[in-house]
Ligand SMILES: CC(=O)SCCNC(=O)CCNC(=O)[C@H](O)C(C)(C)COP(=O)(O)OP(=O)(O)OC[C@H]1O[C@@H](n2cnc3c(N)ncnc32)[C@H](O)[C@@H]1OP(=O)(O)O
């Protein structure tokens with residue numbers, strides 16, 4: 001099986017992402033991680049672009065031991081000198097010289113004829129060869145360059161001593177077939193082509209960067225270039241982790257190996273995201289937060305039965321701890337029960353069903369439910385409590401110059417009746433509790449009331465706690481909701497239900513005593 005070289009340009013093309021600026025220390029930290037990841041070439045920057053970038057390239061080359069370190073350079077002696085100044089003490093220095101070749105770039109940007117471009121490219125490679133053991137040449141915008149002219153460019157730079165010929169699809173314009181065909185043409189038409197390594201460099205303007213890179217690999221290129229998390233100019237570069245994992249996962253198809261250690265991918269992605277300030281989209285392949293997360297019940301059930309039902313890569317392979325079964329409105333009972341059991345709750349089928357119904361109600365209002373949410377839900381009612389009253393609906397009217405009013409509808413589970421009541425209070429909670437007193441007809445004394453958010457975020461679950469006294473009976477109640485007022489109402493109703501349960505069992509005991517005589 002042949003090995004394809006991985007050329008990482010996170011620190012150069014990746015840093016060209018608008019708004020990204022990495023300090024020397026940050027570049028060094030990323031470079032060391034890229035080396036742990038196993039990349040073969042690290043393009044550390046563009047030495048001539050600023051004194052800061054020149055020193056960053058130098059520092060990266062000083063610390064990196066296994067990978068080759070490259071600097072980008074225009075096809076002019078002063079850029080090549082700046083690159084050599086930064087890399088002359090590197091263990092494996094390389095220079096990456098580029099010069100645009102497409103008609104549009106020649107005419108409008110460089111204002112040069114084909115002949116002038118050929119001459120400048122060859123001259124720059126010859127000059128760089130005086131210093132660098134490895135010279136890579138890129139005909140910028142190769143993707144939109146006439147194929148005949150591209151072959152001429154390849155011919156002159158190979159004659160001038162180039163070691164690597166990179167073919168950039170600079171503006172992400174090509175389709176996979178078109179891109180692969182360029183390499184086929186170069187091989188057929190450029191006599192010295194076997195003397196250089198061929199390299200692919202793709203941009204994602206049409207979302208084809210990874211597909212094009214893989215097509216180039218199928219066409220036999222020796223090296224593929226890209227950036228971690230797919231960052232880079234405009235829509236970015238080919239995401240290296242995607243290219244590498246396609247090769248790894250579909251090895252029998254591609255028949256290609258790399259030196260990458262997949263288990264370092266997650267760590268590398270996190271570091272690049274943190275230091276560049278570019279968040280990784282949740283649905284991003286391989287490294288997005290949802291790449292190994294399942295929310296829908298049917299998928300979760302499948303995953304619980306066999307991991308390969310819905311995952312083609314194990315999260316551990318790329319350095320994530322495990323698959324996540326996210327509980328939300330699309331989840332089903334299998335995953336719900338499994339999570340409760342993991343959290344230490346072994347519950348009857350009946351209790352699971354009751355909790356699952358409450359869970360669905362909450363999930364309709366909350367994006368996803370965390371473990372803390374589930375614990376709050378599972379502990380909302382503890383002990384055997386007969387359900388006397390159930391909250392059907394609640395409405396609050398509140399204004400800073402008006403008396404708060406609560407209107408609510410309770411269902412009496414024993415009789416099936418619905419009771420509607422409203423009450424004003426000194427505050428919203430006072431109004432709610434008074435309305436519940438009226439609806440249930442119970443006279444109670446409020447001993448304690450607390451409400452707390454036990455999870456995080458603005459849609460966190462609130463947990464209400466209430467302690468009530470009636471005569472010699474003292475009871476506690478708890479309620480959970482995404483809304484603290486509703487959580488308080490539920491806690492109060494729970495306490496009333498407990499009170500009624502206690503009164504009912506006292507009456508049964510009394511009747512029993514009478515019967516037994
Ligand atoms: C496809 C790519 O990713 S290419 C790399 C792009 N990366 C960057 O540009 C980042 C770093 N760049 C920089 O810091 C600056 O652009 C510098 C320091 C390199 C140059 O800055 P300036 O001298 O002020 O020139 P400026 O950037 O405005 O214009 C570029 C000049 O280089 C010329 N040029 C562009 N590409 C090349 C090339 N490959 N070889 C030689 N000259 C080139 C342009 O024609 C233009 O020349 P002109 O001034 O004669 O019109």
Ligand SMILES: CC(C)C(=O)C(=O)O
Pocket residue numbers: 013072098138140141166168169170171201203
């Ligand atoms: C410098 C070159 C290789 C480049 O980044 C591009 O053309 O996209």
Ligand SMILES: [Mg+2]
Pocket residue numbers: 013168170201203233237
């Ligand atoms: Mg590029």
